[in-house]
Each structure stands twice: as structure tokens, then as C-alpha cells.
Amino acid sequence: MKNLFLCFALVGMASTLCAQERGDMLVSGSLSWNSSSTKTTVSSTSETTKGSRSFEFTPQFHYFVINKLSVGLGIGYSLEKDPNGRTGSDDEQLFDKKGLFYFQPMASYYIPLGKKFYYVPRFYIGFGFGKNKSELTSKEVSEEDASRFRVGISALNFEFRPADHIGIMFNAGDLGYQTTVIKQDGDNKVSNRDFSLGLNVGATIAFNYYFLSLIHI
Numbered sequence: 001m002k003n004l005f006l007c008f009a010l011v012g013m014a015s016t017l018c019a020q021e022r023g024d025m026l027v028s029g030s031l032s033w034n035s036s037s038t039k040t041t042v043s044s045t046s047e048t049t050k051g052s053r054s055f056e057f058t059p060q061f062h063y064f065v066i067n068k069l070s071v072g073l074g075i076g077y078s079l080e081k082d083p084n085g086r087t088g089s090d091d092e093q094l095f096d097k098k099g100l101f102y103f104q105p106m107a108s109y110y111i112p113l114g115k116k117f118y119y120v121p122r123f124y125i126g127f128g129f130g131k132n133k134s135e136l137t138s139k140e141v142s143e144e145d146a147s148r149f150r151v152g153i154s155a156l157n158f159e160f161r162p163a164d165h166i167g168i169m170f171n172a173g174d175l176g177y178q179t180t181v182i183k184q185d186g187d188n189k190v191s192n193r194d195f196s197l198g199l200n201v202g203a204t205i206a207f208n209y210y211f212l213s214l215i216h217i
Contacts, residue, residue, distance in 0.1 A: 020064060020067065020068050020070075020110050020210075021064060021067050022064055022065065022066050022067055023063075023064060024063075024064045024210060024211070025061070025062065025063050025064070025210070025211055026060075026061070026062040026063075026070065026072070026208055026209070026210050026211070027059075027060070027061050027062075027209070027211070028059075028060045028062070028207075028208050028209070029057070029058060029059035029060055029074075030056070030057070030058050030060070030074075030076075031056075031057050032054075032055070032056045032057075033053075033054070033055050034052070034053065034054045034055075035051070035052070035053045035054075050083065050093055051083065052080070052081065052082045052083070053080070053081045053082075054078060054079065054080045054081070055078065055079045055080075056076060056077070056078035056079075056102075057076050057077055057078075058074040058075070058076025058077075058102060058104065059074065059075060059076065060072050060073065060074040060106075061073055062106075062108065068109060068110040068111070069107070069108070069109050069110075070107070070108045070109075070110075071105070071106070071107050072105070072106045072107070072108065073103070073104070073105055073106070074102065074103075074104040074105075074106065074124075074126075075101075075102065075103055075104075076101075076102045076104070077099070077100070077101055077102065078098075078099070078100050078102060078128070079097070079098070079099055080097065080098040080099075080100075081095050081096075081097050082095060082096050082097075082098075083095055083096075084096045084134055084135065086135065086136065086137075088135075088137060088138035089137070089138045090138070092138070094135035094136075094137075094138075095135055096132060096133070096134045096135070097132070097133045097134075097135075098130060098131070098132045098133075098146055098180075099130045099131055100128035100129060100130035100146060100148055101128065101129055101130055102126055102127070102128045103126070103127050103128075104124055104125065104126040104127070105124070105125055106122055106123060106124035106125075107122070107123050107124075108120050108121070108122040108123075108157075109121055110159070113158075116160060116161045116162065117158065117159070117160055117161070118158065118159040118161065118167075119157070119158055120154075120157045120158065120159050120169065121153060121154065121155055121157060122153065122154040122157050123152075123153045124150075124151070124152060124153070124154070125149075125150070125151045126148070126149070126150040126151070127147075127148070127149060128146075128147065128148035128149075128150075129145075129146070129147050129148075130145075130146050130147075131143055131144070131145065131146055132144050132145075132146040132182050144182050144183055144184050145182075145183040146180065146181070146182050146183070147180070147181050147183075148178065148179065148180045148181070149178070149179050150176060150177065150178040150179075151176060151177055151178075152174050152175055152176025152177065152178075153174065153175055153176070154171050154173075154174050155173065155174070155175055156171065156172035156173045157169065157170070157171045157172075158170050158171075158172075159208070164210075165209060165210045165211065166207075166208070166209060166210075167207075167208035167209075167210065168207055168208075169207075169208055
């Protein structure tokens with residue numbers, strides 16, 4: 001399994017005052033890429049089978065409604081490629097490919113652990129809509145409407161604040177539920193539900209830039 005997460009923040013207004021007060025704002029975003037493969041060795045012969053791959057880009061905006069509590073919205077796009085169990089005319093793997101637009105409200109609470117460290121649990125709800133393209137044969141592809149709902153909490157989310165308006169956030173795992181619905185021809189629907197708890201220490205890092213409301217300037 002290979003994982004690559006790159007998160008970045010867009011710059012707003014700089015100030016020497018402390019962020020996380022009511023009226024402060026944060027603009028950030030995330031860019032992630034995942035891939036997996038399986039290597040099978042029989043005697044001296046090895047064969048590598050491609051697994052799932054995904055790419056997701058999600059800009060985010062957060063607003064502190066009260067001190068230490070922010071509400072935010074992420075709007076993004078994801079691409080996913082998963083083996084569908086079929087093979088083509090030359091025995092090559094065939095895939096299902098999903099492209100989804102996401103709307104993800106979220107809420108974060110900052111709990112100070114020291115002068116520059118914070119524990120930041122984050123609750124989120126995501127809604128995705130798009131298309132699923134399924135390779136039936138090497139030349140034939142079907143296309144269906146796809147939708148997704150996900151809800152979860154980033155329970156192991158921590159931030160280091162080297163400066164008042166700069167934060168480096170580490171996420172070590174999420175607890176979440178996800179369901180994906182593929183609408184086929186007619187009234188037929190295929191629904192996949194997944195409950196997951198992931199502990200990915202060091203897998204996610206975010207660089208945040210805070211800017212303050214004019215009421216603090």
C-alpha cells in the first residue's frame with residue numbers, strides 16, 4: 001500500500017495576534033493520492049496486481065463562531081479507480097472509475113495542550129455526486145449516476161503552532177462511515193456501505209494559515 005497526502009493552505013491576512021478567537025478565519029485545502037497493489041509469488045514467478053487508486057482535492061474555509069470552535073466547508077473533487085473483477089480480451093484487469101464532486105461541512109474544536117500544541121477533533125459530513133464508469137469488456141463501458149454519503153470524526157488530529165498565524169496539523173486516523181450508491185438502468189441500484197477505523201500515523205500533514213477578523217486589528 002502506498003499513500004501520499006499533501007495538504008496546503010492559501011494565505012490570507014497576517015497578524016501578530018493569536019488566532020482561534022471568535023470572528024477569525026482559516027482558508028486551507030488538501031490534495032491526496034492513494035494507490036495499492038498486490039504481489040503474488042509462486043515458486044520463482046512473481047505477479048503484481050493493481051489495486052485501488054484515488055485522488056482528491058478539497059479547498060476549505062473555516063470561521064470561528066466562538067473562541068476555539070470553528071465551522072467550515074470543503075468543496076472538492078475526487079477520482080477513484082477500483083478493480084471490478086472482470087478481465088479483458090487479453091486477460092488485462094478491468095476497472096470501475098468514479099468521479100465525484102464533494103460538499104463537506106465540518107466543525108473543529110481546539111484544545112490547548114501547551115503553549116504551541118493543540119488537540120483538534122474534527123467532525124465532518126460529506127455529500128458526493130457524479131458518475132461511475134464500469135469497464136464491461138476491453139471496448140465496452142457502462143456509465144451510471146453515483147452518489148456518496150460519509151460521516152466521521154478525525155479523532156487523532158493535532159496541530160503545532162510555530163507562529164501565531166501558522167499551524168502544522170497532523171492527522172493520525174479517522175473513525176467514519178461511508179455509503180456509495182450506483183444507480184443502474186431502470187430502478188436498479190447498487191449500494192456499498194463501509195465502516196472503517198484507520199490509524200495512519202504520519203500519513204496526513206496539513207499546513208494552515210490563519211487570518212483574523214478586523215475586530216481584532
